Amino acid sequence: MPDTSTSHYPAAPKVEPTARHTLAVTVDNEPGVLARIAGMFSGRGYNIESLTVSETEHASHVSRITIVTSGTAHVIEQIKSQLERLVPVHGVRDLTIEGEAIERELALVKVAGKGEHRVEALRLAAAFGARTLDATLNSFVFELTGATDEIDRFIAMMTVVGLVEVSRTGVAAMSRGPQGM
Amino acid sequence: MQEEMTGAEMVVRALKDQGVEHVFGYPGGAVLPIYDALFHQDQLRHILVRHEQGAAHAAEGYARSTGKVGCLLVTSGPGATNVVTGLTDALLDSVPIVCITGQVPTHLIGSDAFQECDTVGITRHCTKHNYLVKSIVDLPRVLHEAFHVARTGRPGPVVVDVPKDVQFARGTYARPRDNQHKTYRPRLKGDLGKIKAALALMAQARKPVFYTGGGVINSGRHAAMLLRELVHMTGFPITSTLMGLGAFPASDKQWLGMLGMHGSYEANLAMHDCDVMVCVGARFDDRITGRLDAFSPNSRKIHIDIDPSSINKNVKAEIGILGDCGHVLEDMVRLWRETAARADKSALAEWWRTIEGWRAKKSFSYRPSAKLIKPQYAVERLYAAVKNRDHYITTEVGQHQMWAAQFFHFQEPNRWMTSGGLGTMGYGLPAAIGVQVAHPDALVIDIAGEASILMNMQEMSTAIQHRAPVKVFILNNEYMGMVRQWQELLHGGRYAESYTAALPDFVKLAEAYGAHGIRCSDPAKLDEAIAEMISTPGPVILDCVVSKEENCFPMIPSGKAHNEMLLGETVEDIGAVIDERGKALV
Numbered sequence: 001m002p003d004t005s006t007s008h009y010p011a012a013p014k015v016e017p018t019a020r021h022t023l024a025v026t027v028d029n030e031p032g033v034l035a036r037i038a039g040m041f042s043g044r045g046y047n048i049e050s051l052t053v054s055e056t057e058h059a060s061h062v063s064r065i066t067i068v069t070s071g072t073a074h075v076i077e078q079i080k081s082q083l084e085r086l087v088p089v090h091g092v093r094d095l096t097i098e099g100e101a102i103e104r105e106l107a108l109v110k111v112a113g114k115g116e117h118r119v120e121a122l123r124l125a126a127a128f129g130a131r132t133l134d135a136t137l138n139s140f141v142f143e144l145t146g147a148t149d150e151i152d153r154f155i156a157m158m159t160v161v162g163l164v165e166v167s168r169t170g171v172a173a174m175s176r177g178p179q180g181m
Numbered sequence: 182m183q184e185e186m187t188g189a190e191m192v193v194r195a196l197k198d199q200g201v202e203h204v205f206g207y208p209g210g211a212v213l214p215i216y217d218a219l220f221h222q223d224q225l226r227h228i229l230v231r232h233e234q235g236a237a238h239a240a241e242g243y244a245r246s247t248g249k250v251g252c253l254l255v256t257s258g259p260g261a262t263n264v265v266t267g268l269t270d271a272l273l274d275s276v277p278i279v280c281i282t283g284q285v286p287t288h289l290i291g292s293d294a295f296q297e298c299d300t301v302g303i304t305r306h307c308t309k310h311n312y313l314v315k316s317i318v319d320l321p322r323v324l325h326e327a328f329h330v331a332r333t334g335r336p337g338p339v340v341v342d343v344p345k346d347v348q349f350a351r352g353t354y355a356r357p358r359d360n361q362h363k364t365y366r367p368r369l370k371g372d373l374g375k376i377k378a379a380l381a382l383m384a385q386a387r388k389p390v391f392y393t394g395g396g397v398i399n400s401g402r403h404a405a406m407l408l409r410e411l412v413h414m415t416g417f418p419i420t421s422t423l424m425g426l427g428a429f430p431a432s433d434k435q436w437l438g439m440l441g442m443h444g445s446y447e448a449n450l451a452m453h454d455c456d457v458m459v460c461v462g463a464r465f466d467d468r469i470t471g472r473l474d475a476f477s478p479n480s481r482k483i484h485i486d487i488d489p490s491s492i493n494k495n496v497k498a499e500i501g502i503l504g505d506c507g508h509v510l511e512d513m514v515r516l517w518r519e520t521a522a523r524a525d526k527s528a529l530a531e532w533w534r535t536i537e538g539w540r541a542k543k544s545f546s547y548r549p550s551a552k553l554i555k556p557q558y559a560v561e562r563l564y565a566a567v568k569n570r571d572h573y574i575t576t577e578v579g580q581h582q583m584w585a586a587q588f589f590h591f592q593e594p595n596r597w598m599t600s601g602g603l604g605t606m607g608y609g610l611p612a613a614i615g616v617q618v619a620h621p622d623a624l625v626i627d628i629a630g631e632a633s634i635l636m637n638m639q640e641m642s643t644a645i646q647h648r649a650p651v652k653v654f655i656l657n658n659e660y661m662g663m664v665r666q667w668q669e670l671l672h673g674g675r676y677a678e679s680y681t682a683a684l685p686d687f688v689k690l691a692e693a694y695g696a697h698g699i700r701c702s703d704p705a706k707l708d709e710a711i712a713e714m715i716s717t718p719g720p721v722i723l724d725c726v727v728s729k730e731e732n733c734f735p736m737i738p739s740g741k742a743h744n745e746m747l748l749g750e751t752v753e754d755i756g757a758v759i760d761e762r763g764k765a766l767v
Contacts, residue, residue: 009467032305032313039306081489081490081492084489085489087309087310087330087362
């Protein structure tokens with residue numbers, strides 16, 4: 001801890017509890033918009049745990065970005081305000097405070113192995129409800145859609161039976177009920 | 182009305198359609214078509230600077246002294262990178278400027294072409310918004326949108342990067358009818374329920390204070406007038422940030438002086454002890470709050486700001502009103518009057534007595550000298566000499582800037598141009614040129630330090646070329662004074678690299694540029710030297726040699742609270758005028 005009396009700036013605030021929030025952000029799908037958002041997070045020292053983006057309304061060039069971030073209540077409020085003031089941002093919705101949102105991601109998981117490992121991999125995939133997209137004599141590629149922690153658990157299991165490669169999409173999220181964004 | 186023209190012609194045309202009369206700039210390969218288009222017309226006047234940073238600060242000075250959008254035009258690569266400091270300065274101080282940059286032709290983008298840089302990438306973090314225009318079809322819309330974004334909401338800098346092939350391309354120009362961004366719509370009117378709650382809180386206040394900032398100036402002259410009305414109706418004391426000086430007249434008895442690190446004793450203690458704080462268009466910056474957990478511990482805070490991210494960023498506001506200062510103040514004045522609201526008179530009288538006790542400490546006092554010019558004295562004499570003239574003041578950054586803020590008393594908005602947020606040494610001279618271009622007949626003075634002025638000294642040449650008779654008033658103490666002060670107070674007096682060695686002879690330097698140079702080191706001859714500076718028709722540099730080791734007081738050391746303020750030695754001599762409680766706070 002530096003001596004604050006000789007610092008140019010006030011001391012850092014005390015450590016407060018942090019929470020994970022999922023934000024849905026609609027933006028103009030213009031060049032650089034993703035860099036603008038990612039840059040705002042890095043420039044102001046915020047976390048991005050997951051970021052998913054794709055055009056959702058082609059005719060009006062609107063994209064939807066789902067960001068999973070974590071921070072103190074105060075930081076989360078700042079993140080939302082900082083997003084809102086960006087010129088191409090239409091709207092920001094904090095899905096976490098609106099009740100439990102639906103969150104899903106998709107993972108492609110490649111495993112390689114022979115004998116018992118191979119049988120076990122197939123058995124686990126069936127237990128998790130994963131689809132088999134590719135099979136060779138000594139490998140599989142599985143596709144699993146689910147909540148982040150479910151995918152984490154699946155990958156942890158696959159590690160034991162010969163995990164080779166993982167590709168995940170990041171979280172897509174939506175609030176429950178009839179209300180739209 | 183649709184017309185066929187080239188991209189370069191569209192740029193010039195759009196600027197004219199936006200009411201731009203002056204553009205600051207520097208030509209180069211990637212903007213030559215636009216310069217060619219400028220050559221063919223005479224409505225839009227181009228001010229050639231000597232370094233692109235100067236163009237950005239000049240545009241800032243122009244914008245802040247007029248309330249209009251400042252405009253600059255620079256080339257690709259180094260032209261664009263040189264304006265980065267100016268853009269960042271404008272972003273932190275919320276100054277509306279539009280910067281047109283040339284870019285290499287679209288087919289060369291990404292090839293590391295000559296004078297290519299990723300302008301939109303580099304400036305993404307230091308602009309409010311930026312654009313790379315890859316097609317002539319988008320150019321008219323983007324140009325107009327840029328002005329809209331720069332001036333709307335919380336103002337700021339906008340960059341439009343135009344590749345050279347787009348400048349040559351022909352297309353159809355039409356001025357968009359509504360000239361608005363399709364989604365960017367900042368909220369201007371404040372929430373009436375919250376405004377009423379704020380007024381109710383104010384009416385109950387026993388120890389209130391207004392804390393105002395640059396947002397009032399940005400909102401326009403009417404906002405400053407409404408602020409004055411509200412302050413007078415309520416009878417509350419008022420202080421302001423560096424950026425907000427002039428919104429409320431410094432001659433008024435409700436004025437406490439500037440607050441913050443080098444603000445007045447009474448302003449800072451009023452902030453510390455108040456029970457209701459009304460923040461209008463300021464952002465609780467660290468130079469204002471000092472130690473955050475000890476900042477105004479017992480007050481309930483009302484915060485009016487147009488930027489949602491400013492509210493609750495550093496300090497939690499009980500009532501946060503999102504809206505434009507002018508609009509919100511208008512509602513506040515109207516409702517305060519309609520409801521015949523009244524503050525608690527006897528509590529307010531008691532509060533004012535406490536404040537007068539603090540004021541009696543005269544925290545800006547300094548020890549005068551008959552032999553040396555004290556920098557504070559120099560600013561006081563400058564103020565006395567120009568106060569009855571139509572004047573504008575710019576500054577560089579450092580001790581002289583704080584002394585200017587303390588001893589020059591601003592009565593009107595838009596008269597004070599300084600680099601507050603970014604603290605850019607070298608801001609003052611180009612900004613003064615920008616102000617002078619907008620106000621050719623006014624007296625424009627850059628209060629400078631000898632170190633800062635050297636950062637953009639080359640702009641003297643601009644002043645000469647464009648007959649901008651700016652006056653540069655250098656408080657020359659041969660040190661980077663603020664750095665030296667921090668080293669003295671906080672680093673054991675080890676003056677590492679803060680002595681400005683090998684200074685030029687400023688009189689000869691002025692003459693070399695074709696300006697008039699004056700040197701003064703005798704307090705008895707100071708008035709004469711100032712009079713000569715003012716009466717000389719062209720640009721002047723007055724090298725005012727001041728005492729070398731003067732410190733700027735009062736001062737709240739960083740990381741300290743408002744009531745842990747350091748006062749100068751002369752102030753402590755008269756400590757007897759304050760009560761025990763006040764002394765305990767020193």
